[in-house]
Amino acid sequence: MGTRILTVEDDERIRTAVKLALEDEGWDVEEADSGEEALNAFTRQAADVVLIDIMLPGIDGFDVCRAIRRVSDVPIVMVTARADTHDVVAGLEAGADDYLTKPFAPKELSARIRALLRRARTSEPGAPQMIFGDLEIVPDEGVVRVGGDEVHLTKTEFRLLVELASSPGRVFSREVLLERVWGYGYFGDGRLVDVHIRRLRTKVESDAANPRHVVTVRGLGYKLQT
Amino acid sequence: MRKVWRRLGLRARITLLFALGGLLLSVTIAVATLTLARQNLLADREDRAFSVVIRNGDRVAQRLTEETDAEEVGAIFDSLTITERSHPLLRVDDVWTASNPQVFSNENVPSVLVAAVENGHAARIRTRLDDKPALITGIPIPNLDADYYEAALVDDVEGALNTLGIIVIGVATAATLLAAAIGSWASRRALTPLVEVRAAAESLAAGELDTRLDPPADADLASLTASFNGMARSLEDRIERDARFASEVSHELRSPLMTLNASAEVLNNSRDDLSERNQTALDLLTDDIGRFTDLVEDLLEISRYDVGSAALQAEPIDLVEFVRQAVAHGRYPDTSVNAETLEYLVIEGDKRRLAQVVANLLDNAAKYGEGHVGIEVRERRDTVQMIIEDQGPGVPYEERSVIFDRFSRGSAGGSRGQGTGSGLGLSLVTEHVGLHGGHVWVEDRPDGGQGARFVVSLPKTDPIE
Numbered sequence: 001m002g003t004r005i006l007t008v009e010d011d012e013r014i015r016t017a018v019k020l021a022l023e024d025e026g027w028d029v030e031e032a033d034s035g036e037e038a039l040n041a042f043t044r045q046a047a048d049v050v051l052i053d054i055m056l057p058g059i060d061g062f063d064v065c066r067a068i069r070r071v072s073d074v075p076i077v078m079v080t081a082r083a084d085t086h087d088v089v090a091g092l093e094a095g096a097d098d099y100l101t102k103p104f105a106p107k108e109l110s111a112r113i114r115a116l117l118r119r120a121r122t123s124e125p126g127a128p129q130m131i132f133g134d135l136e137i138v139p140d141e142g143v144v145r146v147g148g149d150e151v152h153l154t155k156t157e158f159r160l161l162v163e164l165a166s167s168p169g170r171v172f173s174r175e176v177l178l179e180r181v182w183g184y185g186y187f188g189d190g191r192l193v194d195v196h197i198r199r200l201r202t203k204v205e206s207d208a209a210n211p212r213h214v215v216t217v218r219g220l221g222y223k224l225q226t
Numbered sequence: 227m228r229k230v231w232r233r234l235g236l237r238a239r240i241t242l243l244f245a246l247g248g249l250l251l252s253v254t255i256a257v258a259t260l261t262l263a264r265q266n267l268l269a270d271r272e273d274r275a276f277s278v279v280i281r282n283g284d285r286v287a288q289r290l291t292e293e294t295d296a297e298e299v300g301a302i303f304d305s306l307t308i309t310e311r312s313h314p315l316l317r318v319d320d321v322w323t324a325s326n327p328q329v330f331s332n333e334n335v336p337s338v339l340v341a342a343v344e345n346g347h348a349a350r351i352r353t354r355l356d357d358k359p360a361l362i363t364g365i366p367i368p369n370l371d372a373d374y375y376e377a378a379l380v381d382d383v384e385g386a387l388n389t390l391g392i393i394v395i396g397v398a399t400a401a402t403l404l405a406a407a408i409g410s411w412a413s414r415r416a417l418t419p420l421v422e423v424r425a426a427a428e429s430l431a432a433g434e435l436d437t438r439l440d441p442p443a444d445a446d447l448a449s450l451t452a453s454f455n456g457m458a459r460s461l462e463d464r465i466e467r468d469a470r471f472a473s474e475v476s477h478e479l480r481s482p483l484m485t486l487n488a489s490a491e492v493l494n495n496s497r498d499d500l501s502e503r504n505q506t507a508l509d510l511l512t513d514d515i516g517r518f519t520d521l522v523e524d525l526l527e528i529s530r531y532d533v534g535s536a537a538l539q540a541e542p543i544d545l546v547e548f549v550r551q552a553v554a555h556g557r558y559p560d561t562s563v564n565a566e567t568l569e570y571l572v573i574e575g576d577k578r579r580l581a582q583v584v585a586n587l588l589d590n591a592a593k594y595g596e597g598h599v600g601i602e603v604r605e606r607r608d609t610v611q612m613i614i615e616d617q618g619p620g621v622p623y624e625e626r627s628v629i630f631d632r633f634s635r636g637s638a639g640g641s642r643g644q645g646t647g648s649g650l651g652l653s654l655v656t657e658h659v660g661l662h663g664g665h666v667w668v669e670d671r672p673d674g675g676q677g678a679r680f681v682v683s684l685p686k687t688d689p690i691e
Contacts, residue, residue, distance in 0.1 A: 011481050017488030024495040081477070082526070083578060085537075103483040103519055106491045174541075186551035187577055190541055219542050 003117065004028045006047035008038040008064060009079070010056055018051075021106035027113075035059025039067055046072060049113050052096070053079040054087055062094040069095030073154040075116035077109070083189070092195035097156045098182060099189075115183035119159050130165050132226060135204055135213050137165055146204055156181065157200045160193075164214065164224040173221040197222055237413040244409025245402055252398030259394055260387065267383045272361050275312070275378035276350060282306045282314065283348070283365035286374045290318070290367055299323045311382065315375040329356055330377040339364050343373045355379060419447050423454060435462040469532035476525040483522060486515045524650040527582075528632070531657045538661050542687065543575040545610050546603050552584040553601065561588060562600040571603065571610045574687050579658040583666075584612070586651040587680050591616035595678055609664070609683045617677040621668050629668065630656045659684065 005027050009015040012033065019029040030047065032038035035056050042050070050068060054061035065076055078091035078099040088099055098112050127139035136145040139162055144151050153161065159181050164172060178188035181196075197216075201208040215225050231239065289302050303314050303325045313330035316323045322332040334355060342349040343364035350363040358381040365374045422439060429437040438458060439451045490512045497505060530536040546565040553561045565571075584601070591597065595616025602613040621629060633649035659666045664684035671679045 011484075013485045014481060014488070017485045017492070020492040021488045021495075024492060081480075082530075083539075103480045103487055103522070106488045185555060186548075187555060187581060189578075191539075 002026065002028045003049070004030060004045070004047045005049045005051060005113065006030045006032060006038065006041060007051040008032045008035065008056065008061070009051075009053045010034060011053075018106060018109070022110065022113075025110045025113075035061070035064040038064050042068055042072075047074060049116055050074055050076045051079065051109070051113075052076060054091060055081065062090055065091065065094040065096055069154075073152070075113075075119070075155060077112055077116070079104070088189070089191055089195060092192065093199070095154070095199075097154065098192065111183075116155075118183075119155050119181065127162075130168075132165070132168065132213055132224065134206075137161060144204065146206075151203045153200070153203060156196055157203070160196055161200060161204070161214070161224075164222065168224050168226040171217045171220050171223045177222070193222070237410065237417060240413035240416075241406050241409040244412070245406035248405025249398070249402040251405075252401040256391075256394040256398050260391055263390055264383075264387050267386060268380065271380050271383045272350075272352075272378075275361055275380070276363055278307055278312070279350075279363040279365065279374075279376045279378070280348075282308075282376060283367070283374045286316065287367045290316075290370060290372060292370065294318070296321075296323060300325075311379040313377045315377070316372065317375070318370070318372040334377065335362060335364070335375055339375075340373075343375075359384060419444075419450065423450070426454065426458070430458055430461065435465060466533070469529060472525065473529035473533050476522050476529060479522045480526075483515070483519055487519065490515050521650075524654060528650055528654055528657060531661075536657070536661055539576045539578070540574040540662075541577070542572050543577060543580070545571040545573055545575075545612070545684075548575070548577070548580065549584060549601055549603055549612060552581045553588075555581070556585050556588060558588050558592065563603065564600060565603045567605055569605075571605055572687055573610055573662075573684050575662060575684070576658075579661065583655050583658050583682060584614075586655050587612075587614045587682070590651055590680070591618075591678075594618055599675075599677065605686070606683070608686055610686050611684070612682040613679060614682075615671055615675075615677055615679045617675065620670060620676060621678045626668050630666070655682070 003026075005022055007015060007018055007022070007029060009018070009031075010033050015031050015033065019031060022029045030041055030045075032041050035058050038050075038052070039059070041047075052061045052064055056064070059067075061078060065078065068074065068076065075098075076096045078088075078096040080087045080091060080099055080101055083101050091099055097116055100109060100112065129139075130137045134147045136148075138144070142158060144153055144158065144161065160177065163177060163180050174190040174193045175186050175188070177193045178184040178190070182188060182192060184192075197214060198208075201211050201214055204213055205211045213225055215223060217223055234242070285306060286302055289298075289305070294302070299316055299318075300323075303316075303323075306314055308314060308325070313324070313326045315325075315330055315332065315335070317332065324331045334353075336351055336353060339349055339351045339362060343366050346366050348363070348365045350361055353360055353362055355362075355377055356379070358379050360377050360379050360381075362375060362377045366372075367374060419442060426437050426439050435458070438455045442448060442451050490508070493500075493508050494512060497508065500508060546563070550563050553559060553563055588601075591614055595618030597617060599615040599617060602611075602615075604611050604613070630652045632653045655666055659682055662684050664682060666680065666682045668678050668680050671677050
């Protein structure tokens with residue numbers, strides 16, 4: 001079975017046009033015109049990528065995102081109205097992996113989706129297990145343990161942690177992380193990194209406010225403390 | 227007349243009105259005062275003169291007999307109470323004897339008076355003697371065919387009245403001047419609040435839409451303040467409504483644009499299946515959807531400034547690296563970037579907006595400036611500058627601020643820029659740079675070469691240790 005994409009959008013014309021464009025990429029597209037419909041569809045059959053417009057009647061995009069995130073680590077792309085609002089941060093905090101602003105070109109959307117799918121399948125075989133104090137990363141199995149207990153990371157969070165762990169102690173700039181994890185260049189949105197680091201800390205740090213593993217190097221970026 | 231009146235300032239008119247009022251009032255009072263005083267003084271003077279004449283008449287009656295000759299008449303005259311202003315005259319039978327005939331003789335006595343006195347009545351009449359006001363009194367002498375007349379000059383009353391007149395005119399003039407002074411002062415007092423209104427109106431005109439007047443202590447000015455503030459409020463509402471309207475319209479345009487974009491792409495995916503004619507049509511469609519999208523995005527971007535919702539998403543940026551990246555990711559990747567220093571020029575910048583600044587200036591140079599010479603990044607005191615030079619005709623001095631206005635392309639742009647650009651490129655540059663606390667301007671190329679030189683100056687932040 002091919003890659004399934006669930007698009008949640010209340011404007012029927014946009015939904016149809018985007019569906020046609022995504023189908024041209026060879027993906028199966030399922031449509032939902034409301035948050036309720038989206039959750040039903042996702043419960044019936046999980047998708048490989050979910051595309052959610054934040055402005056939805058009824059249950060809004062943030063709630064849909066949180067509800068899906070509770071049961072799945074499926075890659076989620078948010079569609080927001082503008083880039084310079086709190087919507088972007090709110091969407092990322094609700095669990096989205098990436099975002100686009102309207103109007104976007106379908107080519108850009110497919111590029112985002114491909115990057116997310118690549119990330120979802122990333123687990124280079126034979127990568128060695130890494131241990132940093134109470135933090136244990138097993139890239140082969142896609143497993144992270146803190147103090148022996150397995151913690152659940154999304155694919156993006158996992159990928160971010162593995163990148164940082166690839167050169168422990170080295171400072172990674174936002175730009176580098178954006179490129180390696182999201183596939184963006186220099187002009188990617190640094191808030192993607194910041195919010196994902198924040199979410200990662202709540203999962204792997206015993207005290208997220210005073211991180212011991214994933215630390216900030218002011219003005220430069222982030223590094224994994226050895 | 228009316229025109230002249232209108233041309234006078236409000237203060238001049240109020241002052242003039244006060245002066246006219248003062249003049250009218252003091253003239254009325256002066257005329258009334260002089261008339262009354264004249265009547266009272268004359269009546270008083272005449273009464274005094276009359277009582278003297280009665281006494282003199284009695285004396286003449288006592289001493290005058292049938293036999294009295296002219297010499298004795300002179301003696302009688304000498305015994306009378308006569309002042310230099312009174313002149314006696316005696317008629318005995320048909321003989322008139324005057325003490326001072328040059329001034330007062332029977333010629334001067336009106337016949338009406340003579341008739342009344344000859345009928346046996348004492349009588350008096352006002353007349354003029356020697357060109358002076360005078361009172362002539364006639365008294366019949368009982369038992370004899372004789373009458374005693376006496377003329378009293380009352381010009382001393384005139385003198386007093388003249389003095390009084392001068393004083394009254396002086397007071398009236400002073401009152402008029404005082405009224406004018408009060409008018410001038412009062413109008414200045416009354417116009418003081420207008421000075422505040424003018425300042426508020428100027429501040430409104432300068433774009434401070436939340437300017438309001440403080441409620442005045444004076445109740446009379448409350449309505450002026452209230453209506454001014456009402457006007458300012460509705461102006462502010464109106465402008466905000468217009469700004470919101472532009473923002474909402476471009477917001478609404480995004481949905482059909484999404485559909486157009488995606489549908490055009492679906493068509494483009496099967497472009498090879500189309501006939502050549504249909505391919506040409508599809509290309510036109512795709513191009514214009516792209517331009518339409520750019521225009522809507524520019525409109526949305528600029529309307530955020532109008533509704534005041536533009537927020538800087540700042541992060542530390544090394545400007546040299548930033549400009550290299552912006553050029554590499556832009557439409558003119560082979561533009562040369564020159565930096566005069568190898569040091570980090572770090573600013574707090576919004577990458578997305580600054581990238582648009584670079585892109586729009588490069589677009590502008592490509593469209594109106596025959597292509598750009600290159601971008602230079604340099605440091606000037608506490609600012610960093612991005613300089614983009616082109617080799618076009620340059621920008622005439624009088625258009626150097628106009629070209630940053632919305633939908634204005636300057637004279638060169640008008641002739642060569644037909645149908646390209648949203649017309650918002652340079653105004654977005656201004657807004658973005660302003661949001662960073664910087665400035666943008668255009669000048670001549672310092673090397674004397676032909677073309678324009680756009681300078682973007684941004685505040686530098688201290689490098690982070």
